Amino acid sequence: MPSRNWLLRIQDIINAGNSIQRYTAGMTFEEFQQNEMLIKAILYDFVVIGEAAINVPSEVQSRYPQIPWRLIGDMRNVIAHEYFQVNLRIIWNTVQNNLPVLLTQLQDLLETETR
Secondary structure, three states, X not given: OOOOOHHHHHHHHHHHHHHHHHHHOOOOXXXXXXXXXXXXXXXXXXXXXXXXXXXXXXXXXXXXXXXXXXXXXXXXXXXHHOHHHOOHHHHHHHHHHHXXXXXXXXXXXXXXXXX
């Protein structure tokens, strides 16, 4: 039995993603890369996002193949285990380009699954 309902894990992803967006609103990459505390907060939120995604059941993941579940988990693994290889430009591009799309997809998933 999972320790946390998967719908709550989806909400955890949304909450962490919203926090990242809030932290970086109006910021440039240069400002981001100079702010160690912000970088660490965002990396933590990405670990939360990845851990939550890894724990969404595979049958749910297969219903939403447009969501890059594996990539989300892989990003978490790099941050947690290969931390010395974290590329801030990739993190920034993910925040700017991929995170908004993911959050929309997850909101749609929640609406569909909780009807």
